[in-house]
Amino acid sequence: MNRIPVQEVRRSLQIRILRHNPHDPASKPCLQTFELEEAESMTLFIALNEIRQTMDPSLQFDFVCRAGICGSCGMIINGRPGLACRTLTRNLPECITLAPLPGFELIGDLSVNTGKWMRGMSERLETWVHQRDLDRADIDQLEERMEPDLAERIYELERCIECGCCIAACGTARMREDFVGAVGLNQIMRFRLDPRDERSDADFYALVGDESGVFGCMTLLGCEDYCPKDLPLAAQIAFLRRRMVATGA
Amino acid sequence: MPKTLSALSARMDLLQSLSGLLLVLFIWAHMFFESSILLGEDAMYAVSRMFEGEPLFGKPYPLLVSAAGIAVFLLVAVHAVLALRKFPGSSRQYQLLNRHLGVIRHEDTTLWYVQVITGFCLFFLIPAHLYTVITQPENIGPYASADRVWSERFWIVYALLLLTVHVHAAIGVYRLVMKWYAPTGVQAGRTRARLKRGMWCILAFFILLGTASLLTYMRIGYQHADSAGERYRPASAPVGAR
Ligand code: HEM
Ligand code: SF4
Ligand code: SF4
Ligand code: FES
Numbered sequence: 028m029n030r031i032p033v034q035e036v037r038r039s040l041q042i043r044i045l046r047h048n049p050h051d052p053a054s055k056p057c058l059q060t061f062e063l064e065e066a067e068s069m070t071l072f073i074a075l076n077e078i079r080q081t082m083d084p085s086l087q088f089d090f091v092c093r094a095g096i097c098g099s100c101g102m103i104i105n106g107r108p109g110l111a112c113r114t115l116t117r118n119l120p121e122c123i124t125l126a127p128l129p130g131f132e133l134i135g136d137l138s139v140n141t142g143k144w145m146r147g148m149s150e151r152l153e154t155w156v157h158q159r160d161l162d163r164a165d166i167d168q169l170e171e172r173m174e175p176d177l178a179e180r181i182y183e184l185e186r187c188i189e190c191g192c193c194i195a196a197c198g199t200a201r202m203r204e205d206f207v208g209a210v211g212l213n214q215i216m217r218f219r220l221d222p223r224d225e226r227s228d229a230d231f232y233a234l235v236g237d238e239s240g241v242f243g244c245m246t247l248l249g250c251e252d253y254c255p256k257d258l259p260l261a262a263q264i265a266f267l268r269r270r271m272v273a274t275g276a
Numbered sequence: 277m278p279k280t281l282s283a284l285s286a287r288m289d290l291l292q293s294l295s296g297l298l299l300v301l302f303i304w305a306h307m308f309f310e311s312s313i314l315l316g317e318d319a320m321y322a323v324s325r326m327f328e329g330e331p332l333f334g335k336p337y338p339l340l341v342s343a344a345g346i347a348v349f350l351l352v353a354v355h356a357v358l359a360l361r362k363f364p365g366s367s368r369q370y371q372l373l374n375r376h377l378g379v380i381r382h383e384d385t386t387l388w389y390v391q392v393i394t395g396f397c398l399f400f401l402i403p404a405h406l407y408t409v410i411t412q413p414e415n416i417g418p419y420a421s422a423d424r425v426w427s428e429r430f431w432i433v434y435a436l437l438l439l440t441v442h443v444h445a446a447i448g449v450y451r452l453v454m455k456w457y458a459p460t461g462v463q464a465g466r467t468r469a470r471l472k473r474g475m476w477c478i479l480a481f482f483i484l485l486g487t488a489s490l491l492t493y494m495r496i497g498y499q500h501a502d503s504a505g506e507r508y509r510p511a512s513a514p515v516g517a518r
Binding site: 106129232251264 | 289365388
């Protein structure tokens with residue numbers, strides 16, 4: 028008879044959470060430890076919800092999709108950035124330390140305002156399709172066809188969920204607040220590929236051709252190594268760097 | 277359209293990498309010439325004479341060595357000035373970086389930091405070495421160099437220089453590849469691991485080669501200590517050779 032193997036002895040997890048409410052002047056950042064029994068296939072998403080339900084309803088953290096799609100649950104897990112909903116506790120030691128992603132405005136405890144940062148980046152880099160005479164376009168007409176191969180390549184870069192892990196993992200972004208990061212440079216590459224976007228490399232140079240853009244990147248590769256969607260960030264940045272040098276220098 | 281950006285950033289980024297690459301190629305070539313001592317005094321004597329232009333002009337011109345030393349010094353200066361832009365610029369940046377490094381313990385970020393530290397050391401070690409090359413170009417030879425290494429205790433500078441320059445150069449080459457031609461595709465991770473392994477192998481090779489020749493200079497200098505200052509005279513050479 029087939030039997031699903033069940034872990035007999037359950038581990039007891041100690042989850043230490045960096046807690047702080049920046050809106051409360053009396054609040055000081057401190058580590059609080061919660062103990063709970065590990066369950067089968069437990070993710071940090073499940074563990075945090077259990078803590079909030081059974082131990083401390085005031086604990087703040089973000090989740091939407093719990094499937095690695097929405098990008099809201101990025102946090103520092105034992106020192107490294109990652110998505111809580113995609114991190115299985117069985118791959119971690121018994122003692123787990125959680126902290127909010129650095130580099131973003133803290134909302135409280137593990138919740139940070141990545142959305143605000145991403146919007147600022149997006150407005151600055153104009154991460155949308157630029158086309159002249161869009162207002163005269165005929166929306167009843169079929170769109171021009173795109174080669175499946177090209178669509179695939181755009182989609183590969185489009186998979187970014189703006190979770191902010193690459194910003195938290197990047198030494199450059201930690202030191203320079205105006206650095207657009209791998210997420211921003213990747214989006215430039217995405218629109219550069221898109222045939223509907225009429226911008227030239229000179230236009231892109233005006234957006235990322237300085238130390239807050241592609242030339243600020245010091246190839247530390249934290250982005251490449253910690254992007255939870257495994258985007259090919261190092262290769263994109265290297266390509267963009269070559270294009271921008273060819274355009275600007 | 278947004279503001280136009282100057283070409284300066286692009287040029288400085290390219291020049292930083294190019295100057296680094298040229299310095300690496302130089303230092304690797306330098307290691308083979310320097311290690312000619314492993315083949316014996318005569319081999320090293322021939323190499324030092326070659327760089328003074330003797331095979332070309334029939335007569336040694338040590339000034340050529342000075343000129344090469346100055347060129348390398350200028351290249352180092354350009355590279356250092358450009359690379360210094362990447363040092364943490366304020367104590368706040370330094371603190372942020374240090375905290376980041378301590379928490380994330382990420383290999384490639386640490387490799388970069390090792391480059392920053394070795395680069396800082398090279399800032400002092402390279403001028404110490406180049407100063408003697410530029411001011412006393414005629415004092416390069418099997419005995420002259422060995423005496424400097426042993427009797428003038430330059431082995432301390434050279435040992436530190438050997439270690440820092442090769443660590444800096446090997447990491448630099450790996451990072452140059454990732455910076456300009458990071459591998460793509462499904463094999464990207466594997467190619468990167470191979471590049472990194474190559475980096476460690478190159479590093480080990482040059483450290484071993486450099487250590488072997490430094491020890492050889494030390495041995496010759498030790499044996500020659502009593503007559504330090506005397507120049508080498510190859511079996512086939514006319515009077516006045518060194
Ligand atoms: C005074 C001497 C030196 C200083 C202060 C220095 C400093 C630095 C620093 C801080 C970096 C990292 C910069 C970055 O990641 O953006 C770097 C990169 C590099 N260095 Fe040096 N360095 C020196 C000498 C050398 C020498 C002698 C070599 C060759 C053997 C060399 C080869 C390289 C290479 C190949 C890179 C990578 C270049 C790049 O990232 O674009 N450096 N150096
Ligand atoms: S590039 Fe990766 S790490 Fe960065 S925001 Fe997008 S998905 Fe997250
Ligand atoms: S390669 Fe390094 S410096 Fe560049 S964006 Fe990625 S983490 Fe930041
Ligand atoms: S909850 Fe959406 S990515 Fe984790």
